Amino acid sequence: MKKDEKHFFLRDHWTYDPREPRAVRENVTTGFDTRALHAGFHPLRSRNDFPSFVPPIVQSITFPYETFDKIPCPVYGRTRTPTNTVLEERLAALEGGEACVTSGSGSQSLFNLIFTMADPGDNVVTSLNIFGEGYKQASSIFPRKCNIEFRFVKDPGDPGSWADEIDGKTRLVWIETPSNPCLFVTDIKAVCQAAHAKGVPVMVDNTTATAALQRPMELGADIVLLSISKFIAGNATVIGGALIGPEPLVEDIRWNTNEFLGSIIQPMEAWMTLQYIETLSMRMAKHSSNALILANYLQGHPKVEKVNYPGLKDHPQHDLASQQMNGQHGGLMSFVVEGGMEGAARVMNSFETIVHAVTFGTSRSICMHPPTITHEHMTPQERAIAGIDDGLIRFSVGLEDPGDLIGDLAQALDKI
């Protein structure tokens, strides 16, 4: 290697420039479902590489050098594999972004993004409406280990409140909408406008809605974060994460962080995810219609104090949710039962069909108790602000017959 030549493995760091055109996918001519089936691999066009109808699983983590100084691409499975490349292209095409880099989990993707974009002394603006492991990164890991500050906006429903927290050291605005576990809906377009006016890019965590219902980049977002482990894979058989965004940022993350600290999703998991994505929009439609039936049922139940579901007409951001989520509202909800923690424990111990387990977005209905399992690190005041009551049950509505789920809820609520 000549003295001034840059090493293949290191890439320039990406910096956001609001004057540059937004890095979104150009000339998209096919519909969402066609992209879910074809993006990244086509049996005819890919025939010279792989004569196969189905994208192949290339279960190899290293790739041969033809000659001493000709670096193969892919070179090593921490950064790229052929199967993973198909998945990354498919996820970028579905979200409408330029490029995608996967990782071993959604939490790792979040870590990689912040670790790549922010330096000690910088800050990130977000709200308390975020998933538990994200909150732990924001409240303890990054501030303590990296001196990166996280600012939780006071009124996430007001774009001005987001703008108020931004200063010259803000590297990123991070929105999760609808949020886990209380389904708070943030106005993506308005917050993007507020952040961009101050020269700061916006990342939207699209895990609970998925691109089948909500495409943040079409609303102004610069980066999308996904936990593949939830609705994208859809049945708790894969753990993985993805970041979609401008190609220089994606390659910055891949080569300057993933290469040294973690790994992209593994070939088998990438291949399984590709199969599951083929039915994503159909599954999301059924999750959404089932969830609406159950939310209406729970809302009328005397032992239920509150239901958080953006599909309900009296959800505070129902209209906004309907606009940004293409008229559907997803499969995740939460509800507060009478009797606080004891009431929640009775109900959850009594379920016969609904399974008590960590995760959501599965084809089988699943429930979980956020105050003790995912959001236990928040202070009681923070939990109160985020709406995480002791009697809160997170409920991920599956694809079962809704009548059977109503039966299970009814007999379990009777036990309070």
Ligand SMILES: Cc1ncc(COP(=O)(O)O)c(C=O)c1O
């Ligand atoms: C909204 C959201 N984003 C990201 C993640 C992280 O995903 P993973 O479990 O793949 O680390 C989660 C996990 O609960 C989540 O709820």
